[in-house]
Amino acid sequence: MDLRLSGIAHRYGDLTAIERVDLTVGSGETVVLIGPSGCGKSTLLGIAGGLLAPGAGRVETAGAAPAGCLNPLTYVFQDFALLPWRTVEGNVALALEHHPLTASERAERVDAALALTGLREFALVYPKQLSGGMRQRVGLARAVVVRPAILLLDEPLSALDAQTRELLMADLLAIWERERTTALYVTHNLAEAARLGDRVVVMSRRPGRIKDTLAIDLPRGARERPEHAAAMADLQARLWRLIEDEARVAEREVADG
Amino acid sequence: MAESAPRPVAFRGGGFQPSPRRWAPWLAFAAILGLWQAASAAGMLPSLFMPSPVEIGRALGSLAASGDLGRHLGASLYRIGLGWTLGAAAGLAVGLAMGLWSMARAVGIPVVSALFPIPKIALLPLFILWFGIGEPSKVATIALGTFFPTVVSAFGAVDNVPRNLIRMAQSFGLPVAEIVRKVVLPGALPGVLSGFRISASIALILVVAAEMIGAEFGVGAYILLTGNLMQIDRLLAGVVVLSLLGLAIGAILGRVEAWLLRWR
Numbered sequence: 012m013d014l015r016l017s018g019i020a021h022r023y024g025d026l027t028a029i030e031r032v033d034l035t036v037g038s039g040e041t042v043v044l045i046g047p048s049g050c051g052k053s054t055l056l057g058i059a060g061g062l063l064a065p066g067a068g069r070v071e072t073a074g075a076a077p078a079g080c081l082n083p084l085t086y087v088f089q090d091f092a093l094l095p096w097r098t099v100e101g102n103v104a105l106a107l108e109h110h111p112l113t114a115s116e117r118a119e120r121v122d123a124a125l126a127l128t129g130l131r132e133f134a135l136v137y138p139k140q141l142s143g144g145m146r147q148r149v150g151l152a153r154a155v156v157v158r159p160a161i162l163l164l165d166e167p168l169s170a171l172d173a174q175t176r177e178l179l180m181a182d183l184l185a186i187w188e189r190e191r192t193t194a195l196y197v198t199h200n201l202a203e204a205a206r207l208g209d210r211v212v213v214m215s216r217r218p219g220r221i222k223d224t225l226a227i228d229l230p231r232g233a234r235e236r237p238e239h240a241a242a243m244a245d246l247q248a249r250l251w252r253l254i255e256d257e258a259r260v261a262e263r264e265v266a267d268g
Numbered sequence: 269m270a271e272s273a274p275r276p277v278a279f280r281g282g283g284f285q286p287s288p289r290r291w292a293p294w295l296a297f298a299a300i301l302g303l304w305q306a307a308s309a310a311g312m313l314p315s316l317f318m319p320s321p322v323e324i325g326r327a328l329g330s331l332a333a334s335g336d337l338g339r340h341l342g343a344s345l346y347r348i349g350l351g352w353t354l355g356a357a358a359g360l361a362v363g364l365a366m367g368l369w370s371m372a373r374a375v376g377i378p379v380v381s382a383l384f385p386i387p388k389i390a391l392l393p394l395f396i397l398w399f400g401i402g403e404p405s406k407v408a409t410i411a412l413g414t415f416f417p418t419v420v421s422a423f424g425a426v427d428n429v430p431r432n433l434i435r436m437a438q439s440f441g442l443p444v445a446e447i448v449r450k451v452v453l454p455g456a457l458p459g460v461l462s463g464f465r466i467s468a469s470i471a472l473i474l475v476v477a478a479e480m481i482g483a484e485f486g487v488g489a490y491i492l493l494t495g496n497l498m499q500i501d502r503l504l505a506g507v508v509v510l511s512l513l514g515l516a517i518g519a520i521l522g523r524v525e526a527w528l529l530r531w532r
């Protein structure tokens with residue numbers, strides 16, 4: 012399924028968060044959106060999934076959703092957004108309970124999602140008992156359990172330490188390889204962008220516009236190989252040059268919103 | 269730095285870590301009672317105005333043995349139970365409505381702010397005129413006194429449910445009723461329960477005050493009666509009963525809370 016954003020603009024009161032963004036994410040493609048903090052990435056993602064009404068512009072999807080898809084546009088959140096009073100299993104099941112599934116269909120789906128994210132043995136554990144990485148795995152399980160057509164990920168790894176981030180990136184890639192889900196992935200981490208994106212879209216500082224787009228040709232599974240280390244380093248350096256000035260100015264901005 | 273003999277680094281990170289001392293409160297309690305008893309025995313406290321712990325204990329024993337304790341405690345518990353249930357249930361309904369609907373909030377906040385500060389015991393004479401001197405006026409005082417704090421805590425509890433959880437539920441397409449049932453209400457539960465603690469202690473205060481007007485039975489009535497008769501040992505026995513009652517209510521609510529919020 013494609014995701015098409017055209018002419019998106021958004022204001023919060025007097026503050027223009029996004030000026031004019033056109034962006035299409037093709038079916039099965041992963042687009043990584045990077046930009047300095049406060050440039051409107053979360054705003055754009057909220058608009059993309061219908062959680063926020065855009066000030067101007069249109070959001071459309073096109074194409075068929077995968078078989079058994081219950082929630083075409085599905086989010087993974089930076090702060091995990093787990094219900095602390097539900098177990099891991101209960102948090103994943105939350106996404107299914109309002110759909111007309113039989114109890115066994117539901118149990119099968121939950122079990123498959125937990126297996127895919129390595130959470131089977133934690134099914135009956137509460138979120139507070141889990142590490143950050145495991146909590147985000149619950150967030151991933153809750154997303155894949157609805158067989159999404161398009162994943163919208165808002166800095167899903169930013170609350171995690173560097174080692175956990177590596178582990179989860181590998182998990183994400185494995186899931187994407189299997190499910191061929193379209194994904195729009197927001198981050199401010201250049202290593203994540205270089206590792207995960209088919210295409211990296213760089214946003215300017217506020218008011219957010221698209222400043223540049225970089226296609227990455229190396230297959231995602233091969234990017235960690237030693238022979239590609241130089242190319243990857245070069246890619247990250249190019250990304251950094253694109254956002255360095257923006258980040259420097261954005262950092263010195265005083266909040267006026 | 270010049271070469272010199274190695275010096276050990278002194279430990280300086282001690283203190284500022286409260287550690288439990290289980291025996292300390294009991295010891296302090298026993299010491300206070302012991303001193304009090306000793307002062308009474310030495311004749312330093314006039315037993316007419318300040319009876320010794322032993323005398324109070326004896327008065328408590330005879331209160332229990334005569335069956336009066338059950339009668340008074342039963343009357344008070346009945347009024348607390350009924351008044352608190354009515355007040356807390358109505359307060360919960362209104363507070364949740366204010367948390368969930370803009371209209372209820374717009375009307376509710378000014379009304380509650382205006383009525384909340386009234387000391388509800390001041391309305392007892394009015395309720396006596398309306399409902400007569402019997403049970404309804406006392407129960408109404410307690411119900412009204414517990415209603416407002418429950419409204420405020422329930423409203424605040426709903427308001428404090430993290431927005432990101434609600435957005436998450438919306439992003440998975442949960443219908444509004446399901447979001448209320450599965451996200452908002454469980455998220456508000458901790459705040460609601462701590463509001464119950466406050467309203468329960470208010471109910472205890474109000475029942476004693478209400479029983480001092482036109483009640484035959486009730487711990488408050490007993491304390492007023494024994495005071496009028498200058499039976500200070502029995503009066504203080506009544507006070508002991510009240511503090512035990514408060515402790516018991518707090519302990520029960522604590523248990524309920526620990527069970528309902530076991531995910532914390």
Ligand SMILES: Nc1ncnc2c1ncn2[C@@H]1O[C@H](COP(=O)(O)OP(=O)(O)O)[C@@H](O)[C@H]1O
Nearest residue numbers: 023028047048049050051052053054055217268
């Ligand atoms: N609800 C809001 N009300 C007012 N301003 C907001 C709101 N949400 C975000 N903003 C402002 O809009 C800008 C873009 O925010 P956001 O989309 O969260 O940026 P990013 O995710 O790129 O860090 C920021 O300057 C932020 O302060």
Ligand SMILES: [Mg+2]
Nearest residue numbers: 052053054166
């Ligand atoms: Mg953001």
